[in-house]
Amino acid sequence: MSIRRFALAALASALIGSHALAADTLLNVSYDPTRELYLEFNDAFNKHWQAQGHEPIKVQQSHGGSGKQARAVIDGLRADVVTLALAGDIDELHRLGKLIPEDWQTRLPDASTPYTSTIVFLVRKGNPKGIKDWDDLVKPGVEVITPNPKTSGGARWNFLAAWAYAQQKFGDEQQAQAFVEKLYKNVPVLDTGARGSTVTFVNNGIGDVLLAWENEAFLALKEQGGDDFEIIAPSLSILAEPPVAVVDKNVERKGTRALAEAYLNYLYSEEGQRIAAKNFYRPRNASVAAEFRDQFPALKLVTIDGDFGGWKTAQPKFFNDGGIFDQIYQTQ
Amino acid sequence: MSRSTSVIPGFGLTLGYTLVYLSLLVLIPLGALFLKTTELSWAQFIAIVSAPRVLAALKLSFGTAFVAAVLNGIIGTLLAWVLVRYRFPGRKIIEAMIDLPFALPTAVAGIALTALYAPNGPIGQFATDLGFKIAYSPLGITLALTFVTLPFVVRTIQPVLADIPREVEEAAACLGARPLQVVRHVLLPALLPAWLTGFALAFARGVGEYGSVIFIAGNMPMKTEILPLLIMVKLDQYDYAGATAIGVLMLVVSFVLLLLINLLQRRIAHS
Numbered sequence: 192m193s194i195r196r197f198a199l200a201a202l203a204s205a206l207i208g209s210h211a212l213a214a215d216t217l218l219n220v221s222y223d224p225t226r227e228l229y230l231e232f233n234d235a236f237n238k239h240w241q242a243q244g245h246e247p248i249k250v251q252q253s254h255g256g257s258g259k260q261a262r263a264v265i266d267g268l269r270a271d272v273v274t275l276a277l278a279g280d281i282d283e284l285h286r287l288g289k290l291i292p293e294d295w296q297t298r299l300p301d302a303s304t305p306y307t308s309t310i311v312f313l314v315r316k317g318n319p320k321g322i323k324d325w326d327d328l329v330k331p332g333v334e335v336i337t338p339n340p341k342t343s344g345g346a347r348w349n350f351l352a353a354w355a356y357a358q359q360k361f362g363d364e365q366q367a368q369a370f371v372e373k374l375y376k377n378v379p380v381l382d383t384g385a386r387g388s389t390v391t392f393v394n395n396g397i398g399d400v401l402l403a404w405e406n407e408a409f410l411a412l413k414e415q416g417g418d419d420f421e422i423i424a425p426s427l428s429i430l431a432e433p434p435v436a437v438v439d440k441n442v443e444r445k446g447t448r449a450l451a452e453a454y455l456n457y458l459y460s461e462e463g464q465r466i467a468a469k470n471f472y473r474p475r476n477a478s479v480a481a482e483f484r485d486q487f488p489a490l491k492l493v494t495i496d497g498d499f500g501g502w503k504t505a506q507p508k509f510f511n512d513g514g515i516f517d518q519i520y521q522t523q
Numbered sequence: 524m525s526r527s528t529s530v531i532p533g534f535g536l537t538l539g540y541t542l543v544y545l546s547l548l549v550l551i552p553l554g555a556l557f558l559k560t561t562e563l564s565w566a567q568f569i570a571i572v573s574a575p576r577v578l579a580a581l582k583l584s585f586g587t588a589f590v591a592a593v594l595n596g597i598i599g600t601l602l603a604w605v606l607v608r609y610r611f612p613g614r615k616i617i618e619a620m621i622d623l624p625f626a627l628p629t630a631v632a633g634i635a636l637t638a639l640y641a642p643n644g645p646i647g648q649f650a651t652d653l654g655f656k657i658a659y660s661p662l663g664i665t666l667a668l669t670f671v672t673l674p675f676v677v678r679t680i681q682p683v684l685a686d687i688p689r690e691v692e693e694a695a696a697c698l699g700a701r702p703l704q705v706v707r708h709v710l711l712p713a714l715l716p717a718w719l720t721g722f723a724l725a726f727a728r729g730v731g732e733y734g735s736v737i738f739i740a741g742n743m744p745m746k747t748e749i750l751p752l753l754i755m756v757k758l759d760q761y762d763y764a765g766a767t768a769i770g771v772l773m774l775v776v777s778f779v780l781l782l783l784i785n786l787l788q789r790r791i792a793h794s
Contacts, residue, residue, distance in 0.1 A: 258758070286761075287761060339742055339756075381742040520744035521745075
C-alpha cells in the first residue's frame, strides 16, 4: 500500500513538475563541439534574462552530429532553437519539415551566424613532417586525418578549404580535383564525425596532421596543455559559418517565441560574443574581435556564399551521391 | 486441433497477444520500411542497390559477418565445452564474462578495440612490424564482429551440451570408439542444430552491427565501408528512400540466408 501511494505521489509530482517547467524551458539542439560554449552561455543568458525581470529558465542542450540533429528535429524533436554546423542542415528544416520559413537566414544579423570558425592544421609537437601549408598535405608519406564529408558537417568545410586553395593555386577545376584526390589518398581513416577524427589523431596517435575546426584544435591544445601538439594556420582557409535559428513551428506550439528570440539575440551581445571567443569561436563583433586579436591568427578566408554559391549549390555538386567526393574515390 | 492438445487454456489470448506484440514491434516498422521504398521506381531501386559502392559494402558486411560467425562457431563451441564439462576455479567469472559483449555499449567496445589494435596501439604495433594492419582493415571489422557476437554460439550450445549425459560418451568409448569418433558420431549430430542456430544468430547480428565497427573500420569507400554506414550516409543526405532501399536489400539477403540455414537445420534434425 505504501509503495503504491509513493508511486502515485511520484507520478503526480512528475506530471505537475513537468507542466510547471514546460513554460520556461528552452531546448537548444546543437552539434558536437559546442557543448562547452553553450554551458557557459546558458548561465550568462539566464542572469541577463532574470535581470530583465523574468523568472529563471532552464536551458536543455542536445549535442550530436549536425545532420543527425537536424533529422531529429525534422522527425519531431521539439527544439526551440537549432545551432548547427551548416546552413545546409537548417535549410532542410524548411524543405523537409516545413518548420521554418525559407528566408530564415535573413532574420538575424550576419546571415544568422553569430560566431564563425575556420579550418586549421593540428600537427604533432615540433612539426616533424614540416607541414606549413596545403601543398605539404599531398606529399607522399604524409598521413592526413579528416572525417568523412558524407557523414560530417565539419569534414565538408575541410574539403572545401582544400578545394579553395587548389582552385586559387591552379585556377582550374580539373587540377583542383586532382589536388584534392591526391590529398585524400593520404587519408588512412575516414571517421564519421569531427570528434571521432580528433580521437583518432590525439588519442590513438594515427596520422601526421589533423584537419580541424579551429575551436576543436584549441580545445585539444587546452586539454593536453599544449605539450603534444601545435596549430598551423595555412595560407588560405575557409570561413566556417555555423548558423542559428528559431524553430518557428515549435516555439508557436510551446509559446516560447519571445524567449527563444531573446536567447539567440543574446549571442550577438558583447557578453555573448566574449563567451564565444573564450570558447575559441571567432566573434563577429569588431570590438570583441579586437580584444581577442592575439588568439586568432589573421588568415585569408574564402566563404561558402562568395566562392561556392552557397550550400544549395555546393552540397549536390561536391557531396551528394555521384558528386566530386564520390568521383575521387571511384577513380582510385 | 492443436488447441485441444494442451491442458493449459488460453490459446486464443496468448496468440492474440503475440500477434499484437509482433505487429507493433516488428511487422509495422518493417512494413513501413518497405512502404518507404515504394517511393522509388524499380529502376531507381535497382540503380541504388547495384551501385559499385553498395555492392562492395554488401560483400564486406556479409563476408566479415560470416567469417566472424564461423570463428565464433569454433571458439564458442570450445568455450561452451569447457564451461559445461569441467569444474575449475574462476569458472563462474568466465561464465559471467561471456555475456559482457551483450551488456557493453557496442561503441565502447569499438573504441577500446580500435585503441588496442590501431597501428600504434599496444597490440596493433606487432601487426605493423609484421607488415599488416588489423584496425582500419576488414580484419579489424571481423575482430569487432567476433567480439560482439561471441555470446550467441556459447549460449545456444551450452544447454544442449549440458543435456547430453557424460555416460553417453563413456558408453561410446566402452564400445570401442576413439575420441574423434565419439565427437563425430555422438556429440556433433546432437549439437549441430543448436550450433546452426547460434551461428545464424551471430551472423545476422554481425551483418547489422554498426556501433562497434564504425571506429575500427576506417570507413574507406570501396574498401572498408559497411552497409549500415552507407545507410547513415544516405540519411545524412536526407535521402530517406535511398537509405530504406539499402535497408530492404540487407533484409532480403539476410532473410534468404537465414531461411537456407533453417532448411539445413531441419534436414539435419530429420536425418
